[in-house]
Amino acid sequence: xxxxxDPPKADFxxxxxxxxxxYRSLTFQVIAAIVIALSIWYLGNNLIQNLxxxxxxxxxxxxxxxxxxxxxxxxxxxxxxxxxxRAAVVGILNTLLVAFLACxxxxxxxxxxxxxxxxxxxxxxxxxxxxVEIFRNIPVLIWIIIIFTIMTAVLPAPRAFRGDAATxxxxxxxxxxxxxxxYIPRPEFANGLFGATILNWxxxxxxLIGSWFASHEIEKRATLKQEETGExxxxxxxxxxxxxxxxALLMLIMGxxxxxxxxxxxxxxxxxxxxxxxxxxWFALSIYTGAFIAENVRAGIQAINKxxxxxxxxxxxxxxxxxxxxxxxxxxxxIIPPLISQYLNITKNSSLAIAVGYAxxxxxxxxxTLNQTGRAIECVLLLMLFYLTASLLISMAMNIYNxxxxxxxx
Amino acid sequence: MSDQTTNPIAFVAEGTIPPSPPPANEVGVxxxxxxxxxxxxxxxxxxxxxxxxxxxxxxxxLPWILNGVWNANSLAECxxxxxxxxxxxxxxxxERWPQLIYGFKxxxxxxxxPNLAFVLMLVALAPVLFFDLxxxxxxFTAVYPFVAFWLIWGGTILVPLVALVGFIAAGAVFQKxxxxxxxxxxxxxxxxxxxxWNVGGALIPESAxxxxxxxAVPSRDLGGFMLNMMLGVTCVSLSVPLGIALALGRxxxxxxxxxxxVIFIEFIxxxxxxxxxxxxxxMLAYFxxxxxxxxxxxxxxxxxxxxxxxxIAEVIRGGLAALPRGQYEAADSLGLDYPQAMRLIILPQxxxxxxxxxxxxxxxxxxxxxxxxxxxxxxxVGMIRGPILASTEWNGVYWELLGFAALLFxxxxxxxxxxxxxxxxxxATDHR
Numbered sequence: 001x002x003x004x005x006d007p008p009k010a011d012f013x014x015x016x017x018x019x020x021x022x023y024r025s026l027t028f029q030v031i032a033a034i035v036i037a038l039s040i041w042y043l044g045n046n047l048i049q050n051l052x053x054x055x056x057x058x059x060x061x062x063x064x065x066x067x068x069x070x071x072x073x074x075x076x077x078x079x080x081x082x083x084x085x086r087a088a089v090v091g092i093l094n095t096l097l098v099a100f101l102a103c104x105x106x107x108x109x110x111x112x113x114x115x116x117x118x119x120x121x122x123x124x125x126x127x128x129x130x131x132v133e134i135f136r137n138i139p140v141l142i143w144i145i146i147i148f149t150i151m152t153a154v155l156p157a158p159r160a161f162r163g164d165a166a167t168x169x170x171x172x173x174x175x176x177x178x179x180x181x182x183y184i185p186r187p188e189f190a191n192g193l194f195g196a197t198i199l200n201w202x203x204x205x206x207x208l209i210g211s212w213f214a215s216h217e218i219e220k221r222a223t224l225k226q227e228e229t230g231e232x233x234x235x236x237x238x239x240x241x242x243x244x245x246x247x248a249l250l251m252l253i254m255g256x257x258x259x260x261x262x263x264x265x266x267x268x269x270x271x272x273x274x275x276x277x278x279x280x281x282w283f284a285l286s287i288y289t290g291a292f293i294a295e296n297v298r299a300g301i302q303a304i305n306k307x308x309x310x311x312x313x314x315x316x317x318x319x320x321x322x323x324x325x326x327x328x329x330x331x332x333x334x335i336i337p338p339l340i341s342q343y344l345n346i347t348k349n350s351s352l353a354i355a356v357g358y359a360x361x362x363x364x365x366x367x368x369t370l371n372q373t374g375r376a377i378e379c380v381l382l383l384m385l386f387y388l389t390a391s392l393l394i395s396m397a398m399n400i401y402n403x404x405x406x407x408x409x410x
Numbered sequence: 411m412s413d414q415t416t417n418p419i420a421f422v423a424e425g426t427i428p429p430s431p432p433p434a435n436e437v438g439v440x441x442x443x444x445x446x447x448x449x450x451x452x453x454x455x456x457x458x459x460x461x462x463x464x465x466x467x468x469x470x471x472l473p474w475i476l477n478g479v480w481n482a483n484s485l486a487e488c489x490x491x492x493x494x495x496x497x498x499x500x501x502x503x504x505e506r507w508p509q510l511i512y513g514f515k516x517x518x519x520x521x522x523x524p525n526l527a528f529v530l531m532l533v534a535l536a537p538v539l540f541f542d543l544x545x546x547x548x549x550f551t552a553v554y555p556f557v558a559f560w561l562i563w564g565g566t567i568l569v570p571l572v573a574l575v576g577f578i579a580a581g582a583v584f585q586k587x588x589x590x591x592x593x594x595x596x597x598x599x600x601x602x603x604x605x606x607w608n609v610g611g612a613l614i615p616e617s618a619x620x621x622x623x624x625x626a627v628p629s630r631d632l633g634g635f636m637l638n639m640m641l642g643v644t645c646v647s648l649s650v651p652l653g654i655a656l657a658l659g660r661x662x663x664x665x666x667x668x669x670x671x672v673i674f675i676e677f678i679x680x681x682x683x684x685x686x687x688x689x690x691x692x693m694l695a696y697f698x699x700x701x702x703x704x705x706x707x708x709x710x711x712x713x714x715x716x717x718x719x720x721x722i723a724e725v726i727r728g729g730l731a732a733l734p735r736g737q738y739e740a741a742d743s744l745g746l747d748y749p750q751a752m753r754l755i756i757l758p759q760x761x762x763x764x765x766x767x768x769x770x771x772x773x774x775x776x777x778x779x780x781x782x783x784x785x786x787x788x789x790x791v792g793m794i795r796g797p798i799l800a801s802t803e804w805n806g807v808y809w810e811l812l813g814f815a816a817l818l819f820x821x822x823x824x825x826x827x828x829x830x831x832x833x834x835x836x837x838a839t840d841h842r
Contacts (some may be wrong), residue, residue, distance in 0.1 A: 029666040036670065043697045050696045121453045122446035123460045137823035138816045139777035141791060149808045249723055349683035366688055375514070376692035383688070384681045391680035 060382075062373045063088070069368050071359040073275045091364035092386060093157045098281050098360065099347040105286035107339070110293025116206060117298050128294065135291035142351055143288050148356040149279035155179045155276075158267050174260050176268055181275045183261035183268045184340070190255030200254060207246050215239045277358035281350065289346050293339060300335035333405045340398040347390055361386055428571055474498050478810075502807045503814055508796055510814070513633015513788050516799050520564070520627065524636050530554060531643065539829065548721040562640070565626035572610030576603040580649035592749035629707035633788035635818060641789075642776040645714040649775075650768065652715065653722030654761075658752065671723070678720035683778050686713040691785040710782055718775045725767035729760035762837055769830035773823045780819075790815050 017027045033041070051057060070080050075093045078086055117128035158178045176183040189200050218235050225234040261271030302409035304327050312326040353360040354367055361383060370379040431437070435444060447457045471715030477497030481504065484490040488499035503510070512521060534554035537547035556570035580599035588595025632640065651817070659671035690709040698704050733756060741751035761768075795812045798804055804811075 025664045029664050032664075032666055032670070046699055047696050047701045050698075053700055116456075119453075119456070120446070120449060121456050121460075124456045127460050129461070133824060136619070137773070137777075137820045137827070139780040139791075141780045141821055142812060142819065144814050145791070145795065148811050149812065153806070153808060221566070276836040351684040352781070352784075354684065362682075362684055366685065370688075376688075377696065380685060380688050380693050383685050387682055387685060388677065388680040392676075407691065 014085050041227055050093070056374075058377060059375075060376050062369075062376055062378070065373075066370065068372065084365075084373065087369060088361060088365040088382070091359060091361035094278075094358065095144045095347070095350055095353075095360040095362075096354065096362075098278060098285070098358065099343075099350050100344060101282050102285040102289065102346045102350065103343045106289040106342070107283070108291055109286055109290030110342075111297055113290060113294035114297025116302060122275050132291045132294050136295075140284060140288045141355060142350055143284040144280055144352055144356055147284045148277065151276035151280050158263060159261050163270075163311065174258070176261055176263075178268065180267065180277065182279060183273055183274045185261065186259040186270070188257050188259050188271045190257050191253075204247075204250065207250050211243045211246055214242045218242065227408050275358070277353065277356040280356050281353050281358050285349055287345050289349075292345075293342050296335055296338040296342070299332040303334045304330050306342070319400050336405070337398060337402060338395060340401070344391055344394050349393065350386060421641040441733055442484070459805060480504055485805065485807055486803075500808050500810055502798070502804050502810055506804070509793055509798060510790060510811075511634045512636050513631065513793060515633065516627060516632035516636075517625065518587060520625065523561045523564070523624065527558045528639070529558060530561075538590070539833075560624065563627055564622065564624035566614065566622045568610075568614045572607060574608065576606040579603065579606050592747070600669075603611055629705040632707065634793050635645055635790045637782070637787065637789040638683045638776070638779045640784065641711065641714060641779040642772075644711055645718055645779075646772045646775055647713070648715045649717075651721055652719035653768075654726055654757070655722035656719060657730060658725035660723065660793055675723050678717055679724070683714070686717055686786060687785050689713055704722065704784075706787065710785075710787070714775065714779070717778075718771055721771045721774075722768055725764045725771060726760060728767065729762075729764035730756065732763050733759055765837065766834055767832055769826060769833075773826050776823060776826075777819060790818065 041403065047359055063268055064083050065079055066375065067084045067087045068080050071087065071090050073094060074090045074098060076086075076090060078090050113128045113131055117125050117132065119125050119128075141334050155177050156179065158176075158180060161178070174185045189197070194200055218238055222233050222235050246339070259270050261268045261273075264270075308326055309322055312322040317325065317330070351362040355365040357363065365379050366383045370376055373379075421537060428630060434440060448454045466764050474496050475498055477492065477495055478500040479488045479491050479497060480500050482491060482499065482501035485499060485502075486595045488501055508516075508518065508521065512524060515522070523801045531554065533547075534551040537543045537545065537551055553574065560567055562571045580603035583602045584595040584599040605701075656671050659667050660816065662668050662671075668700070687710065690713040694709045694713070695704070729768065737755060737759065740752070746754065752834040780789060780791045783795065786792070786796075788796060794815060799807070800813060
């Protein structure tokens with residue numbers, strides 16, 4: 001390469017800008033930059049003129065104004081006197097809540113359906129195939145509306161629970177399914193260690209995480225022992241104790257009681273009310289996305305070469321250990337990336353909440369706030385910013401995971 | 411040994427003994443049942459559970475469907491006919507059929523126009539979907555968008571005609587200049603088309619729409635399943651070329667082009683379609699020139715096209731990445747320039763790999779067209795939730811309507827995915 005002489009610079013001709021590969025990409029990029037700049041100028045100019053004509057300006061001060069509307073489903077304190085900004089935060093928390101719940105249940109549905117679809121049982125595998133095809137090929141919006149209709153039009157009204165001739169009764173005397181929502185018992189601590197409820201719950205979570213670490217440590221010790229002696233100690237009972245004993249003790253100390261919903265007047269009171277829209281959205285997203293996850297799981301398991309299973313069997317591993325030590329670690333590498341992008345889809349599809357009136361970020365900031373204040377541009381931009389941040393965080397997690405499980409070759 | 415030679419032989423087999431039939435539980439239905447349904451305790455439990463599930467489902471739905479009432483004018487009349495028995499009220503489908511399919515404002519005497527457009531669409535799609543058909547049919551496919559536009563929107567025929575002439579002239583210019591330099595042909599074609607459209611648009615008289623053969627129908631009168639089909643077909647066909655361009659741009663080694671494409675794709679993929687539809691309904695109007703009115707249908711088409719183009723671009727990028735490096739190098743060593751290499755060598759292979767993914771995006775996009783009901787366009791779901799369920803006659807007929815919508819979407823989407831599987835088998839050129 002170094003022996004090639006540079007062409008003399010003197011005879012630069014204008015046609016070289018388009019015909020010479022050294023300059024061509026530069027030419028194109030300059031043209032592209034000009035086109036982009038022109039279109040941005042054109043759109044921006046239109047925007048400014050339109051805003052001036054409508055007497056508007058871009059300002060985010062409306063976020064501090066009192067919102068004037070109520071939100072039924074909320075995780076933090078909020079009333080109609082609170083600001084639009086706080087309404088948006090309530091919406092964000094609601095989005096995260098339904099996305100989190102739906103991710104868990106969708107994974108459960110998907111894994112069960114995906115594994116059962118590979119079952120030897122002809123009837124079961126066909127049934128799962130029908131489930132997957134039906135749910136994948138019908139829009140999720142229709143599923144959300146169907147389940148919302150079940151929640152509001154089919155379930156009995158609270159008054160059906162009243163009197164001696166009640167037509168409906170509570171499940172286990174603790175759960176009430178009504179068309180105004182589902183009422184479930186609320187755990188309460190009679191003598192919590194901290195004043196604030198949230199700190200008590202935090203303590204519970206800390207204890208559970210501690211148990212997880214402890215049981216992990218027990219597994220590791222067992223593996224070490226096995227490597228030394230060839231005998232694997234039985235760990236199941238010890239692990240069970242590590243999980244249950246601290247938890248039960250904590251509950252005993254804090255005095256766990258259940259606040260059970262009861263019919264008072266025209267409605268139920270007490271317990272936790274889970275609104276119909278939340279359940280409709282949660283359940284619809286779960287079964288819809290579950291069908292997609294089922295396909296990912298099936299593909300992941302089928303992607304593992306049969307030779308792997310046979311080799312493990314030839315080494316003398318039992319079926320359970322073959323699954324745990326050979327098949328699953330490889331299958332997970334195939335399953336997890338699409339699984340995470342399904343989680344991303346759940347988060348984005350949760351914006352359909354607006355169709356059933358669940359107060360997520362799209363319904364608060366992009367719905368009521370937008371209509372009340374008329375601040376279309378600001379609201380839509382903030383909305384996009386939120387979803388973009390969430391998506392980028394999730395895909396970052398995915399990239400980190402992918403890098404950590406990548407096949408390490410050579 | 412000696413025993414055998416001295417004693418007379420008692421028995422000699424004179425032929426082969428015919429094989430005895432396999433035991434009864436190893437043949438036919440019984441064997442199949444034993445192997446596939448009752449091979450073990452767990453399997454038997456699963457089978458019984460599935461049977462119970464199927465029984466419950468059928469017991470609850472079959473009488474409802476079979477007892478269905480198909481002729482009535484309102485829910486009350488339906489209930490009278492049923493007289494306390496369980497049964498569906500499918501009469502809502504027959505009575506509101508035009509509304510479900512065409513929306514509630516499309517002129518009734520013009521229903522033949524979308525019907526004809528739909529039939530012609532099948533004809534136009536045929537040569538694209540099945541390449542055994544004569545290639546000449548593609549000519550009709552090229553003309554179809556203009557025919558369909560004229561049929562559905564009506565008005566003067568001059569508008570689609572001018573658009574068509576613009577495209578034909580652009581094609582001719584590209585043929586002439588594109589032989590020497592792709593860029594020259596490309597930009598020449600764009601300029602030609604713009605000139606013809608502007609000149610032609612100015613020449614169409616204002617009164618042309620009034621005495622047209624087909625009465626003009628404004629976009630806001632479109633609705634029902636027709637709207638879903640129109641959005642789906644238009645946006646998919648527009649987003650494939652845009653997606654290819656974005657995918658190539660993302661692979662480009664010009665940093666500016668590459669980063670513009672990356673930012674566009676990642677931004678679109680990061681936000682839900684609903685927010686983009688909000689942009690279409692409340693925000694996009696701010697970016698058009700102050701005195702122009704761009705109707706909602708066009709704004710929605712723009713946003714959905716951008717949305718699906720970003721996803722298709724990612725699918726095609728996967729196809730491009732799957733091609734061995736040698737293909738690119740081979741194209742270079744043959745002396746092909748970039749457009750030639752892409753058109754003749756890279757894209758045909760990359761697109762073949764991407765077909766299943768593109769079809770997946772198309773199915774997803776078609777399902778997502780129902781979201782337009784959120785920004786108060788009356789597509790199938792919008793019609794059901796709005797005018798039909800809110801009417802006094804049909805207030806409360808949920809399952810028949812929602813079931814019908816679900817069935818329509820299922821038939822179309824399942825059909826497309828079956829086609830894609832057929833195409834994959836058809837295109838498989840490797841020997842297995």
